[in-house]
Amino acid sequence: MTSSPDALPPGLVTGLGAIAARRPLLVASDYDGVLARLRDDPSDAVPEAGVAEVLARLAAVDGVTVALVSGRGVADLQRTSGLSGPYRWVGSHGAEFDGPLAGELATRRDALAARLEPLVSRVAGARLEVKPASVAVHVRQVVDRVAGTALLDEAGSIADSSLTKKPGKDVLELAVTDADKGSALVRLGAELGAAATLYLGDDLTDEDGFRALGPGDVTVKVGDGATAAQHRVADLPGALAVLRQLADLLV
Numbered sequence: 001m002t003s004s005p006d007a008l009p010p011g012l013v014t015g016l017g018a019i020a021a022r023r024p025l026l027v028a029s030d031y032d033g034v035l036a037r038l039r040d041d042p043s044d045a046v047p048e049a050g051v052a053e054v055l056a057r058l059a060a061v062d063g064v065t066v067a068l069v070s071g072r073g074v075a076d077l078q079r080t081s082g083l084s085g086p087y088r089w090v091g092s093h094g095a096e097f098d099g100p101l102a103g104e105l106a107t108r109r110d111a112l113a114a115r116l117e118p119l120v121s122r123v124a125g126a127r128l129e130v131k132p133a134s135v136a137v138h139v140r141q142v143v144d145r146v147a148g149t150a151l152l153d154e155a156g157s158i159a160d161s162s163l164t165k166k167p168g169k170d171v172l173e174l175a176v177t178d179a180d181k182g183s184a185l186v187r188l189g190a191e192l193g194a195a196a197t198l199y200l201g202d203d204l205t206d207e208d209g210f211r212a213l214g215p216g217d218v219t220v221k222v223g224d225g226a227t228a229a230q231h232r233v234a235d236l237p238g239a240l241a242v243l244r245q246l247a248d249l250l251v
Contacts, residue, residue, distance in 0.1 A: 008241055012231040015218040016242070019196040020249035023063035026194040027246065028185060028209075031070045031077060033202035034222050034239050038169065040141050042072075042129075047081055048236050050244075057247040059085050064250065065192055069094070069181050071166070071173060071205055073132040093166060093205055094184030095133035095177045108176045109135060112163070116155055116174075123151045134166070134175035168203045181205055182212030198246065200239050201229075 019025060032038055036045040059066040067088040070077045074091035078084075090097055113128065113135045120128040125142040128135065137155045139148030152172045159165055159174050166173040166180075181201070189197050199209050202222040210219040210228040221229035222239045233239055 008233065008238070008245060009231060012218070012220065012233075012242065013245065015231065016198070016246050017249060019198060019216075019218055020246060022195040024192050024194050025064045026067060026185075026189050026192055026197040027058050027064060027243070028067040028069050028188070028197060028199045029239070029243075030181075030201040030203065030206050030209075031068055031072065031081060033169070034200050034236065035068075036081065037236060038140075042076075043080055045080055047083065048240060050240050052083055054240065054243045054247055055083065055087070056085055058243065058250070059087060061247075061250045065188075065194075067188060069184060069199075069201075069209065071131075071134075071136075071168070071203075076131075088188060090181075090184045090188065092131055092133035092177075092179070093173075093175060094179035094181055094187075095175065097179075097184060097187065105133065105176045108162075109133065112174060112176065115158060119151060119154055123147050126151055131173075133177050133179070134173045136171050136173040138171045140170040166205050168205060173205075180208040182208035182210075185209050186212050198242075200242060 029035055032045055035051045036047050039045045055066050058064055065088060067090060069090045071093050072091055074089045074096045077091055113130045116135055117128055120126045120137055123142055127138040139151055142148035155172050156165055164175040164178050166175055197213055197217040199213060200220045200222060201209055207228050213219055219229040220242055221227040221232045
C-alpha cells in the first residue's frame, strides 16, 4: 500500500522535484477514484481525509493553480466534494470549462436520455445519470454481471457518430460533445501559461489527459491497468502522498 511520500517510486519523487520550482505550475486531478473513493451512490463520494488540507496548501503557493477535472458536472462536483477555494473547476470531461452547455446540446442530451431510459429500466440495479454534457449508464450495482455488460454493449450500439463514447469502471458515458480531459488540460495550461503540469487520474477517461501532456509534465495513474501515465501509485493514500510530497517541496 502506497501511503507516504517515503514510499513513492523514486522516479516519481524525482519528477515532482523537477516541477516544484517551475512557475506557473498547474496541479490538476480527477476526483472520483483519486481524491474520493468510488461509491455505489456517487453522492456519497466525499473527499478522503487530508485532501481538503493538501489542496488548500498547494493553492496558497504563489504561481500554483489547483484544478479539479472530472466527468461530473461542475455543480455536482462542487456539491458532492464540499471543497471550496481558489480552484479551477472543469466538469463533464472538459465540456464545462467556461460555462453551461448551449440549448441545442442540452436538447440532444435529453433526447439521448429518453432513448436509453427503457434499456436501463429493464436491468435491475442499473442506473441512468443525466449530466450537463452527457448521459451515463451505470452498472456498478447490477448483481447479474452478464446482464450489466450486455446493457453497456447495447447502450454503446445506439451511439451514432455525433456522440463520444467514454467508457469507465462499470459505466458507459455518451457525450454530446467531443471534449475530453486532455484537451481541457491543454487549454487550461495554455491559459495559465503553465511551465509544468501535474495530473493524477484513475480511469479510462484520464488517459486522454496523460497522453495530452508533455515529457516535462508529471502524470500519475492511481491503481492498476494499462496506462500512458509516466508514473503509478497503488491507491488513494498514494495519490494523497503525491500531493503532500509536492506541497512539501513548494515550501
